[in-house]
Ligand SMILES: Nc1ncnc2c1ncn2[C@@H]1O[C@H](COP(=O)(O)OP(=O)(O)O)[C@@H](O)[C@H]1O
């Protein structure tokens with residue numbers, strides 16, 4: 001009897017404290033909401049609203065050169081887009097550009113990270129120098145490459161090509177070479193990012209398992225394949241996701257180096273949307289292209305995130 | 312299997328900059344032996360083991376395995392299995408994959424890997440954990456997994472670096488006994504690093520006692536216990552360790568705290584010595600050293616007394632039937648053969 005009285009008293013006080021905790025939680029939530037509101041509104045105004053406006057615009061015919069034709073057209077822009085050869089080719093160029101730059105960044109970044117891990121001295125300096133390209137503006141990087149590196153005869157790359165017996169090349173004039181050049185520029189600028197992330201991940205791997213693997217008679221290659229790569233996988237996937245997002249929406253460097261040329265050889269989807277909107281002044285169709293790019297980006301990132309979850 | 316796993320260390324020196332981690336280490340291990348490297352922390356045991364494994368190179372000296380100089384042979388090619396203190400399990404592989412890894416590296420056919428993994432896992436009683444990742448195992452289970460990975464390949468040498476130090480006391484005792492049985496049944500040469508003298512005493516066929524980068528004594532546990540060849544070893548081995556008291560030696564007798572005790576020594580002349588008396592060798596008798604009991608530590612079946620013999624402190628182990636009380640004054644002595652004599656300057660046994 002006495003015991004049950006105590007027990008019920010306890011549950012009673014328990015219930016009261018739960019109520020109190022509930023009220024507190026509610027008040028805290030309201031306070032948190034108040035704190036968040038300004039940032040949330042700013043975010044709405046700067047990202048969500050333009051996005052909705054973009055989708056809205058893409059349903060209009062809006063051509064600044066022919067304003068008399070403007071008007072709501074529904075999905076007409078998208079219908080045109082699906083049969084637009086220049087759209088498909090720019091999408092292909094975007095995918096090639098993204099695939100090549102991301103693969104190169106990961107491969108070179110990983111190789112550099114492995115090299116630097118084995119460096120006894122000068123690691124700090126190497127990191128400092130390596131990170132420099134990342135802090136430059138892509139537009140500046142584009143200018144540097146166009147003038148110092150790729151200019152015929154005087155550019156460093158062309159100078160090296162001449163000395164290597166390849167002769168002077170028209171780096172930005174030839175369609176294939178121009179594509180190679182813009183891929184190289186993007187890779188040059190952003191590999192340090194992959195390098196830094198993979199180096200940090202590599203440095204956090206325990207050393208003793210490599211000694212265990214040596215005693216288990218694994219060769220250097222087997223240690224890399226069976227231990228380093230699987231353990232770096234999360235970091236590599238992270239780098240791939242982040243770099244893919246950026247490469248799909250790259251703009252400034254290509255714009256300053258080739259502006260999509262020669263012809264449409266380096267015209268990635270982003271650049272095509274820009275050209276359509278602001279050179280040909282076909283704002284409605286340009287918006288539809290931009291929405292298509294958004295769509296592609298969402299699909300690819302979705303696939304990558306699923307891959308990341310998978311074993 | 313017989314004749315595999317013989318080890319010789321010859322004048323091994325290991326420098327870390329100016330610091331000498333090993334100062335010329337020599338020892339031999341016979342095939343099939345359970346050999347312990349015992350010493351306090353930082354005395355160079357792990358360094359010795361790593362040099363034997365080929366993970367580190369010695370600054371000078373030579374390592375022989377089965378009479379072949381392997382000093383410059385890579386760890387890969389020494390055919391040695393090791394259990395690390397940290398276990399060093401591959402975190403991204405399951406227990407089964409961890410155990411299978413050495414076999415895959417040895418390019419064993421797939422069909423024979425599965426049974427071998429099962430067999431090794433059964434020997435250390437982790438067959439039910441094969442699908443787990445190391446992160447999902449307790450410390451004791453990880454330790455067993457590391458053990459299974461080491462025994463699955465029939466290496467000629469089996470190295471263990473403080474394998475039990477991360478286990479709780481009860482598990483440590485259980486695993487210790489199993490380890491010894493396992494080594495016997497495999498008939499493999501084992502080198503076992505530990506700072507725990509009890510582990511070394513119970514497991515080892517022979518042991519090397521390390522002090523500050525040097526081996527002070529090599530011998531069976533009984534030899535090292537009954538004939539410690541230096542003051543440092545005498546003060547390290549045994550629990551509680553040997554009492555070491557300054558004494559004056561004259562023709563077979565020593566004078567401690569004003570009392571004369573007979574020894575078994577037959578050195579002529581007079582000199583100052585350090586007398587070593589095991590706590591268990593002291594006994595209560597009508598004549599001997601007068602000692603006041605300062606403290607009684609009752610351990611259940613035995614008790615350890617802190618004695619004060621006119622200024623020098625000694626510890627004594629007594630059975631549970633004749634325990635004096637704190638503050639009592641008793642008279643203690645030791646049999647002549649139980650008194651060890653050491654030189655105070657060279658610190659060696661006389
Ligand atoms: N890489 C190193 N650099 C400098 N000193 C080291 C290094 N490795 C070990 N030592 C030193 O060598 C001594 C012996 O170490 P170790 O063999 O690990 O001792 P333990 O007997 O505890 O296993 C210690 O004093 C340790 O500090």
Ligand SMILES: [Mg+2]
Pocket residue numbers: 356357358
């Ligand atoms: Mg150690």
